[in-house]
Amino acid sequence: MANEARPCPCDIGDRMEYGSLGEEVQIEHVKAYLVKPKAPTDKALIVIQDIYGWQLPNTRYMADMLASNGYVAVCPDFFLGKEPWCASSDWSTFQQWLEDKKPTNVNKEVDVVLKYLKEEIGAKSIGVVGFCWGGVATHYISLQYPEIKAGVSVYGIVREREDRYELQSPTLFIFAEKDTVIPLDQVTTLEANLKDKCTVDFEVKIFPNQTHGFVHRKREEVNPEDKPYILEARQDMINWLKKYI
Numbered sequence: 001m002a003n004e005a006r007p008c009p010c011d012i013g014d015r016m017e018y019g020s021l022g023e024e025v026q027i028e029h030v031k032a033y034l035v036k037p038k039a040p041t042d043k044a045l046i047v048i049q050d051i052y053g054w055q056l057p058n059t060r061y062m063a064d065m066l067a068s069n070g071y072v073a074v075c076p077d078f079f080l081g082k083e084p085w086c087a088s089s090d091w092s093t094f095q096q097w098l099e100d101k102k103p104t105n106v107n108k109e110v111d112v113v114l115k116y117l118k119e120e121i122g123a124k125s126i127g128v129v130g131f132c133w134g135g136v137a138t139h140y141i142s143l144q145y146p147e148i149k150a151g152v153s154v155y156g157i158v159r160e161r162e163d164r165y166e167l168q169s170p171t172l173f174i175f176a177e178k179d180t181v182i183p184l185d186q187v188t189t190l191e192a193n194l195k196d197k198c199t200v201d202f203e204v205k206i207f208p209n210q211t212h213g214f215v216h217r218k219r220e221e222v223n224p225e226d227k228p229y230i231l232e233a234r235q236d237m238i239n240w241l242k243k244y245i
Contacts, residue, residue, distance in 0.1 A: 020033070020035070020057065020060040020061070020063075020064060021035055021064045021067070022034050022035025022036070022060070022063065022064065022067070022073075023035075025074075027074075027076065027112055027113055027116045028112045028116075029080070029112070030076045030077060030078075030080065030109050030112055030113065031054070031076070031077045031081070032054070032074050032075060032076040032077060032113070033054060033055075033060055033063060033074070033075040034072070034073070034074050034075075035060075035063050035064050035067040035072075035073050035074075036067060036072050036073075037067045037068065037069075037070050037071060037072065039070070041070055041071065041072060042122055042123055042124040042125065043070060043071050043072070043123065043124075043125045043126075043127075043245050044071055044072040044073070044074065044117045044121055044123035044125070044126050044127075045063075045066055045071045045072070045073045045074070045126070045127050045128065045129055045241070045245075046074055046075075046076065046110070046113055046114075046117075046126065046127070046128045046129070046141075047059065047062060047063045047066065047073050047074065047075040047128075047129050047130070047134075048075070048076075048078065048106075048128065048129065048130030048131070048133075048134030048135075048137045048138055049075060049077075049078060049079075049084075049130075049131070049133065049134050050131045050132035050133050050134055050213075050216075050217075051084060051085040051132060051133045052084050052085055052086065052087075053077070053079060053084025053085075054075050054076065054077040054078070054079070054084075055077075055084075056084075058216050058217055059075060059131065059216060060075065061216070062129070062131070062216050063075045065234070066129065066238070066241075069238050069241075069242070071127075071241070071245070072117070072121050072123060074113060074116075074117065076109055076113050078101075078103075078106055078109055078134075078137065079101055080109070082100065082101065085097060101133075103133050103134070103136035103137040103140060103156070104136065104137070104140045104158060104160070104161075106137050106140065106141070107144065110141060110145070114126065114145075114147070125149050125245045126147070126148060126149060126245075127148060127149050127150040127151060127152070127169075127241050127244070127245045128141050128142070128148055128150075128151045128152075128169075129151070129152040129154070129237065129241070130151075130152075130153060130154065130156060131154045131155065131156075131213075131215065131216050132154070132155055132156060132212070132213065133156070134154075134156065135153040135154045135155050135156020135157075136153075136156035136157065136158055137156070138151045138152065138153040138154075138156060138171070139151070139153045139156055139157060139158040139164070139171070139173075140158050140161075141169075142167045142168060142169040142171045143158065143161065143163060143164065143166060143167060143168060144168065145168060145169065146168040146169065148168070148169040149169065149170075149244045149245045150169060150170050150171070150172075150240060150241055150243070150244035150245055151167075151169050151170070151171040151172070152171070152172045152174065152237045152240055152241065153171060153172070153173050153174070154174045154215050154216070154233075154237070155174065155175055155176060155179060155181070155182055155212055155213070155215075156182075157173075157182060157186055157187075157190055159186075164193075165190075165193040165194050165196070165197040165198055166197055166198065166199075167194070167198050167199075167200050167202060168200065169200065170200050170201040170202065170240075170243075170244050171200075171202050171203075172202070172203050172205070172236065172237065172240040173187075173190065173191075173202070173203065173204045173205065174205055174207070174215060174233050174236065174237070175187045175204070175205070175206045175207070176206070176207055176210035176211050176212055176213075176214050177206050177207060177208045177209060177210055178209060178210060178211050179210070179211060179212040180211070180212065181212040182212065184206070187204060187206060190204060191204040201244075203240070205233075205236060207229045207232070207233055208229070209225075209226075209229070210226065210229050214226060214229065214230055214233070215230060215233045215234060215237075218230055
């Protein structure tokens with residue numbers, strides 16, 4: 001998804017056959033996938049799905065990877081039981097499907113999950129990571145929640161807000177050079193305005209020769225030419241989170 005105003009379809013890529021290491025839990029009105037690291041911690045991450053939903057194995061794989069780096073990771077169902085997009089869906093109906101699933105309409109669910117992480121998990125430092133649809137949501141959350149210690153927005157940009165460059169949380173933006181969903185001019189505009197208006201730390205990084213979804217939808221073992229970039233982006237994500245959380 002390029003942005004919440006003019007979203008474009010994105011291919012599902014390499015769907016992982018992955019069983020996951022965590023469990024599904026109920027957090028008030030929100031179902032969620034929860035995975036904990038081996039050692040106790042007061043650090044937690046909200047992992048935000050793409051258009052293919054919270055149960056996509058690729059996203060749960062990312063949550064498990066983040067947990068292996070020392071974070072409690074929770075991936076809520078931000079669609080609240082509504083059907084996610086699927087590879088066989090008719091793209092001509094995408095705008096209609098998106099109408100009740102806006103990535104900038106997530107405050108109620110974010111508030112519920114934050115409360116759960118603080119009161120039930122004991123988290124004191126919380127960050128957010130999102131992909132595609134979730135990348136837009138992450139950018140939005142970084143504008144709204146100064147209590148979020150760090151954000152990583154992976155191929156997503158908020159466009160329809162006057163204050164969209166006034167981040168409250170340090171945020172890393174990851175993009176792909178050959179992304180047909182998010183043109184590079186949108187990325188350069190984002191970076192220029194962040195340099196002018198943002199008062200917290202941020203980084204905008206573009207990965208050469210990559211396409212939309214490369215961080216979580218490409219399997220590195222079947223894309224050897226992309227593997228260095230996939231692994232670098234994932235490590236950048238981890239390094240950013242460790243810097244602030």
